[in-house]
Amino acid sequence: MPVERVKTGIPGMDEILHGGIPKRNVVLISGGPGTGKTIFGQQYLWNGLQMGEPGILVALEEHPVQIRINMQQFGWDVRPYEREGMFAIIDAFTGGIGEAAKRERYVVRDPTDVGLLIDVLKEAIRDIGAQRVVIDSVSTLYLTRPSVARSVVMMLKRVLSGLGTTSLLISQVSVTERGFGGPGVEHAADGIIRLDLDEIEGELKRSLIVWKMRGTSHSMRRHPFVITDKGIIVYHNKVLRVTRRGVFEEELREEGE
Numbered sequence: 661m662p663v664e665r666v667k668t669g670i671p672g673m674d675e676i677l678h679g680g681i682p683k684r685n686v687v688l689i690s691g692g693p694g695t696g697k698t699i700f701g702q703q704y705l706w707n708g709l710q711m712g713e714p715g716i717l718v719a720l721e722e723h724p725v726q727i728r729i730n731m732q733q734f735g736w737d738v739r740p741y742e743r744e745g746m747f748a749i750i751d752a753f754t755g756g757i758g759e760a761a762k763r764e765r766y767v768v769r770d771p772t773d774v775g776l777l778i779d780v781l782k783e784a785i786r787d788i789g790a791q792r793v794v795i796d797s798v799s800t801l802y803l804t805r806p807s808v809a810r811s812v813v814m815m816l817k818r819v820l821s822g823l824g825t826t827s828l829l830i831s832q833v834s835v836t837e838r839g840f841g842g843p844g845v846e847h848a849a850d851g852i853i854r855l856d857l858d859e860i861e862g863e864l865k866r867s868l869i870v871w872k873m874r875g876t877s878h879s880m881r882r883h884p885f886v887i888t889d890k891g892i893i894v895y896h897n898k899v900l901r902v903t904r905r906g907v908f909e910e911e912l913r914e915e916g917e
């Protein structure tokens with residue numbers, strides 16, 4: 661039986677994934693500051709809504725009000741979908757403090773309590789029939805306790821995969837770090853997409869590479885991408901090549917690999 665896939669809908673990305681993310685996979689979106697992880701996650705959810713797939717954004721780093729404003733900058737107005745019950749933001753940021761927070765439907769009263777967060781997440785997934793979930797960022801859940809990182813990701817994976825969602829866990833790494841976001845986390849995740857920002861001759865260049873993706877083959881190359889006012893565009897037919905003479909962008913002759 662062919663593997664069921666969830667399309668990211670991000671231009672160029674599904675080609676790199678040879679069709680999309682295998683259903684129920686829990687995928688780390690890993691990268692340094694400003695590499696585009698949050699935008700990647702929001703675009704994935706927005707595209708899901710356009711395909712009739714309900715989604716949830718777990719907000720650990722930013723106020724839900726700010727997230728709605730940021731998404732609108734790309735033309736992604738989620739409010740009608742929230743009213744329809746197709747989209748929800750789980751507020752795991754404010755702890756319920758402030759007037760704006762009182763208007764949020766899903767609030768995690770103590771964002772440091774992972775058990776509590778999982779209870780709210782389960783309720784929201786069932787309420788809206790979510791098929792896509794993005795957690796931004798999962799690193800926040802274990803920043804002060806790196807030893808629990810793997811168990812936190814395993815707990816989330818059981819719930820997310822168990823309830824049938826295909827999810828992205830946004831994982832922060834420092835600028836120089838080669839890893840993906842914490843001991844054991846890399847192994848617990850079903851997939852890893854790594855986003856990078858490199859300074860090349862005085863200019864920052866964006867690229868991404870699919871490091872692993874259970875259940876499918878995928879491009880093994882590093883592909884350049886850009887962020888525009890409509891979101892991310894990945895150049896699946898270009899590679900970023902690092903040699904001793906420097907870093908070069910190169911056009912691929914044949915499609916894909």
Ligand SMILES: Nc1ncnc2c1ncn2[C@@H]1O[C@H](COP(=O)(O)OP(=O)(O)OP(=O)(O)O)[C@@H](O)[C@H]1O
Pocket residue numbers: 691692693694695696697698699700733832887888889890
């Ligand atoms: N409209 C736009 N057009 C082009 N680039 C943009 C636009 N909006 C944001 N960006 C770029 O996206 C970057 C922010 O991306 P994003 O918030 O997804 O990063 P991140 O990887 O989540 O970072 P962090 O881990 O620091 O939160 C900005 O630094 C900017 O370079």
